[in-house]
Amino acid sequence: EAQVTQNPRYLITVTGKKLTVTCSQNMNHEYMSWYRQDPGLGLRQIYYSMNVEVTDKGDVPEGYKVSRKEKRNFPLILESPSPNQTSLYFCASSLYPGRFVTGELFFGEGSRLTVL
Amino acid sequence: AQTVTQSQPEMSVQEAETVTLSCTYDTSENNYYLFWYKQPPSRQMILVIRQEAYKQQNATENRFSVNFQKAAKSFSLKISDSQLGDTAMYFCAFTPLGGNEKLTFGTGTRLTIIP
Numbered sequence: 001e002a003q004v005t006q007n008p009r010y011l012i013t014v015t016g017k018k019l020t021v022t023c024s025q026n027m028n029h030e031y032m033s034w035y036r037q038d039p040g041l042g043l044r045q046i047y048y049s050m051n052v053e054v055t056d057k058g059d060v061p062e063g064y065k066v067s068r069k070e071k072r073n074f075p076l077i078l079e080s081p082s083p084n085q086t087s088l089y090f091c092a093s094s095l096y097p098g099r100f101v102t103g104e105l106f107f108g109e110g111s112r113l114t115v116l
Numbered sequence: 117a118q119t120v121t122q123s124q125p126e127m128s129v130q131e132a133e134t135v136t137l138s139c140t141y142d143t144s145e146n147n148y149y150l151f152w153y154k155q156p157p158s159r160q161m162i163l164v165i166r167q168e169a170y171k172q173q174n175a176t177e178n179r180f181s182v183n184f185q186k187a188a189k190s191f192s193l194k195i196s197d198s199q200l201g202d203t204a205m206y207f208c209a210f211t212p213l214g215g216n217e218k219l220t221f222g223t224g225t226r227l228t229i230i231p
Contacts (some may be wrong), residue, residue, distance in 0.1 A: 033218070042120075042207060042221035058218060090161060104151075105219060107161035 002027045006091050006108035013081055014116050021076045021111050023091035031094045032074035033105070036060065036087040043090065049074055081115040088112050118143045120210050122222035129198055130230050136183075137193045137225045139208030145169075147213040150184065150191045155224075156204040164206070167191065169213075195227075203229045 004025045013019055025032065033048040035058075045058030049068040063085055065077040074093075078085060089112075092105040119142045129135040141150070152164040167175045167184050174182050179199075183192045195202055208222040 035219075040223055042223045043209075043219070044221070045218045048218065088159065092161075104163050104166065105161075110159040110161075112159075 002106070004091055004093055004106050004108035006089070006111045008111060009109065010112045012114045012116065015082055016080050019078050019081060019113075021078075021089055021091075021113070023074045023076065023108060024072050025074075025091075025093040025106070026072065027093065027095070027106065028071065029093035029095050029106070030071070032068065033058070033092045034064070034066065034074070034076050035090045035092065037090065037110075038087050046076070046089075078113075081113075083115045086113060086115050118145070118210050118212070118220045120208050120220050120222040122206075122208055122225050124225045125223070126226045126228070128228040128230055131198060131200060133198055134194060134196045135198055135227065137195075137206055137208075137227065139191045139193070139222055141189050141191065141208070141210050141220075143189070143210065143212065145212040149211050149213065150182075151209040151211075151219070152180070152182070152191075152193045153207045153209060153221075154202075154204045155207065156201075161207075165193065198229050200229050200231060203227060 007022045030051050034046040035043040037043045044060045047066040049055045090110050091108040094105050121140045148169045150167045154162045154164045165175050165177045165180050179196045181194045205224045205226050207224045209219040211219050
């Protein structure tokens, strides 16, 4: 089954404790991206990757890091989480960057992160 | 920069009725895609319908259709014969053709279908 898998789905942590949210897709997609969803703000892009070893900042990259060492994986790293990073996070992927052949981003199921 | 505006934070409608969710956007691009995504309580983001800006014909998907007015930069979603399973948050989104595939989302409309 084609899917984007995120882990963990839920996490409560404390300020300053490094954490990683993993994202993996099994569709051989070149493009992957992270979004955060906050009430009244919709979804905003954090980082994206057009291919292996190619990453770039989205609209709200502060406090986050990413890496793309393999095509299928795109982990989101919070080196020193703060309460303002409490949010719902989505990983997404699509087939061809810049060409948007399918016209669709495939989303993971979301990761609810709470930073105390 | 592109912006997407959904002016209806919440809506409710009786089951089997028709409801229209509004969306406006602002862009200087000429070629782009517009989308409606549905987010049920399960939180999954589900693509409902998409519209290519170069197509004049409005997109339809079963009970879902759009009214795309390019000059007015308006992209409303009509849900006909609404069902309880349509209860969800609905997001309008925009992406320019040939960009980095970033979706710019509106703030969402929470739709409740009343039995």
